[in-house]
Amino acid sequence: xxxxxSEKESxxxxxxxxxxxxxxxxxxxxxxxxxHAPPQMHLAPVHRSPVESELCPVCGDKxxxxxxxxxxxxxxxxxxxRTVQNKKKYxxxxxxxxTVDKTCRKRCPSCRFNKCLAQGMKVEAVREDxxxxxxxxxxxxxxRDRAARMQKMATxxxxxxxPLVGSSANSAFFSSxxxxxxxxxxxxxxxxxxxxxxxxxxxxxxxxxxxxxTLSSTQNPQGFVRQTYIPNCDSLxxxxxxxxxxHNFTYQHQVKHEPFDYQDQYISQPPLPDYATYTPQMxxxxxxxxxxxxxxxxxxxxxxxxxxxxQLPMCTQPTxxxxxxxxxxxxxxxxxxxxxxxxxxxxxxxxxQNRLSYIDRMDKMEFILSGATDLLNDLIxxxxxxxxxxxxxxxxxxxxxxGSWTFIHLMxxxxxxxxxxxxxxxxxxxxxxxxxxxxxxxxxxxQGAWNNVMQQMRLLIIDQQLNHADITxxxxxxxxxxxxxxxxxxxxxxxxxxxxxxxxxxKGAVDHASIPAWDVYxxxxxxxxxxxxxxxxxxxxxxxxxYQLISDMLIIDLPTSRPPAINIYESELVPVT
DNA sequence: ATAGCCTTGACT
DNA sequence: AGTCAAGGCTAT
Numbered sequence: 001x002x003x004x005x006s007e008k009e010s011x012x013x014x015x016x017x018x019x020x021x022x023x024x025x026x027x028x029x030x031x032x033x034x035x036h037a038p039p040q041m042h043l044a045p046v047h048r049s050p051v052e053s054e055l056c057p058v059c060g061d062k063x064x065x066x067x068x069x070x071x072x073x074x075x076x077x078x079x080x081x082r083t084v085q086n087k088k089k090y091x092x093x094x095x096x097x098x099t100v101d102k103t104c105r106k107r108c109p110s111c112r113f114n115k116c117l118a119q120g121m122k123v124e125a126v127r128e129d130x131x132x133x134x135x136x137x138x139x140x141x142x143x144r145d146r147a148a149r150m151q152k153m154a155t156x157x158x159x160x161x162x163p164l165v166g167s168s169a170n171s172a173f174f175s176s177x178x179x180x181x182x183x184x185x186x187x188x189x190x191x192x193x194x195x196x197x198x199x200x201x202x203x204x205x206x207x208x209x210x211x212x213x214t215l216s217s218t219q220n221p222q223g224f225v226r227q228t229y230i231p232n233c234d235s236l237x238x239x240x241x242x243x244x245x246x247h248n249f250t251y252q253h254q255v256k257h258e259p260f261d262y263q264d265q266y267i268s269q270p271p272l273p274d275y276a277t278y279t280p281q282m283x284x285x286x287x288x289x290x291x292x293x294x295x296x297x298x299x300x301x302x303x304x305x306x307x308x309x310x311q312l313p314m315c316t317q318p319t320x321x322x323x324x325x326x327x328x329x330x331x332x333x334x335x336x337x338x339x340x341x342x343x344x345x346x347x348x349x350x351x352x353q354n355r356l357s358y359i360d361r362m363d364k365m366e367f368i369l370s371g372a373t374d375l376l377n378d379l380i381x382x383x384x385x386x387x388x389x390x391x392x393x394x395x396x397x398x399x400x401x402x403g404s405w406t407f408i409h410l411m412x413x414x415x416x417x418x419x420x421x422x423x424x425x426x427x428x429x430x431x432x433x434x435x436x437x438x439x440x441x442x443x444x445x446x447q448g449a450w451n452n453v454m455q456q457m458r459l460l461i462i463d464q465q466l467n468h469a470d471i472t473x474x475x476x477x478x479x480x481x482x483x484x485x486x487x488x489x490x491x492x493x494x495x496x497x498x499x500x501x502x503x504x505x506x507k508g509a510v511d512h513a514s515i516p517a518w519d520v521y522x523x524x525x526x527x528x529x530x531x532x533x534x535x536x537x538x539x540x541x542x543x544x545x546x547y548q549l550i551s552d553m554l555i556i557d558l559p560t561s562r563p564p565a566i567n568i569y570e571s572e573l574v575p576v577t
Numbered sequence: 578a579t580a581g582c583c584t585t586g587a588c589t
Numbered sequence: 590a591g592t593c594a595a596g597g598c599t600a601t
Contacts, residue, residue, distance in 0.1 A: 064581095065593070065594065066593080066594065067594070067595085068594090068595090073580090074580060074581060074582085075579070075580045075581080076580095077580090077594090077595095078579070078580055078581085079578090079579075079580085081595090081596075082578075082579085085596090105579095106578080106579070109578090125594090125595085126595090126596095127595070127596075130595090130596060130597090131585090131586090131595080131596080132584070132585045132586070132595060132596045132597070133584075133585030133586030133587070133593095133594085133595065133596080134585075134586045134587040134588080134594085134595070135586080135587040135588045135589090135592095135593080135594075135595085142593085142594080
């Protein structure tokens with residue numbers, strides 16, 4: 001393969017970005033610039049367009065605009081589009097860490113595509129029906145990000161020429177965005193925090209919109225509300241004992257439905273569009289006996305490549321109005337009804353990102369444990385409403401939560417990373433904290449293994465082999481895992497068996513071990529066990545004293561310390577076919 | 578297969 | 590009418 005021979009250079013135009021060129025305002029100006037050498041004017045950077053002043057975060061070439069969620073060059077745009085549309089699979093012949101820059105970007109498409117994803121390009125932005133033109137659903141967010149970048153550049157080179165707070169980053173939305181605020185910017189902590197808040201808000205809104213099936217950019221999916229936290233000084237038992245009316249957690253459905261009668265309700269009266277519910281990842285198509293209602297694929301598609309069975313989560317239509325009704329279709333299989341009910345109670349998939357956005361700690365371990373405490377509170381609050389779990393007696397709930405919380409934490413963070421929702425963080429003092437550390441609760445020696453699992457999960461997500469239904473199944477499967485083998489409660493064992501069986505049936509697998517995501521589950525479970533060992537060690541050296549809730553979660557339940565199980569739950573056993 | 582340029586079309 | 594991020598075309 002030729003390396004540079006076929007490399008195209010724009011004829012006549014500058015092939016590399018010049019920091020002294022004139023300041024075009026929009027794409028039209030960029031295009032003009034390619035044809036005509038612009039006059040060399042030295043305007044203040046304040047007026048410079050973000051497009052002009054940025055390099056492609058994937059390969060470092062000149063940015064041509066926003067493409068699939070990120071400011072990138074034209075070639076990476078095309079590469080990303082081809083890869084997603086044609087469902088290309090690449091393999092890296094080296095160690096999956098090849099350099100990707102303008103001169104060698106053609107050498108390893110595998111690493112290039114992974115870098116595209118890692119930097120924040122979204123496969124969801126590639127249209128399934130290939131409809132041309134029009135505005136996509138992120139338009140208003142591109143606009144705001146652009147304004148934020150303008151603001152940032154205006155303040156970056158201030159009177160003192162000093163750097164601005166916040167880290168530089170590549171993603172159009174997730175790292176370098178600054179609030180499009182009026183007025184001056186100081187380097188005070190307050191302003192920094194406010195910027196982080198605005199940045200997080202932008203991220204959240206963007207992700208929520210990104211995941212919606214409708215594409216109207218005039219709709220605001222939902223107002224951003226900073227969630228309040230349960231004080232972490234409460235013990236596990238105290239939190240579990242709280243009235244469920246005190247819960248502060250966001251659910252996919254805020255209205256609680258009675259088991260097994262929500263479907264009729266939805267069929268006759270669909271719920272209001274809740275963007276968190278309608279994320280493509282939420283599609284339960286794999287677990288339904290009927291195929292999902294296809295979004296009336298428009299004519300005019302199918303130009304050469306096979307579009308019959310898209311493997312990647314692409315947008316259906318720019319102005320898509322259809323809802324994945326299959327999600328609400330009634331199934332005759334009781335186990336799949338069970339699985340559908342469980343999905344209804346899953347937490348908002350953005351909760352990891354929301355939690356990590358507000359941690360303000362100087363020390364790395366403080367940051368990690370503080371975030372873990374927040375997520376743990378979410379988990380406990382969620383368990384108040386989790387079907388069947390809430391029926392368990394207190395000691396049983398505590399035991400199951402203690403057995404599963406490290407797994408659920410690990411899985412939630414890993415999924416968020418694999419889906420490019422959560423990125424590396426940093427402490428208030430600027431110390432970088434890798435997402436691996438956050439996922440592993442600080443047990444950094446597992447980072448290599450974690451990275452393998454995360455990549456495996458990412459590939460499964462891209463292949464649509466792992467969606468929200470699988471995540472639901474894994475969460476409940478872990479929660480109802482009688483970790484120490486002490487439980488004699490038939491509801492616990494029956495529930496786990498039902499989840500495993502329903503999961504396998506939904507995937508058309510002969511058993512749960514044949515499900516593509518099962519290997520990921522097993523690997524995560526192993527890591528979670530090692531994480532717990534790591535935390536026991538921390539606890540022994542008194543390092544967890546400030547984190548009472550986490551300490552409570554590390555108490556080992558002994559069978560003698562709990563009351564005997566009473567079989568009052570048999571009548572409530574979940575159906576087992 | 579790549580990447581530069583062109584066309585499209587919802588939104589402003 | 591202009592913008593601009595989608596997809597398409599095509600020389601390399």
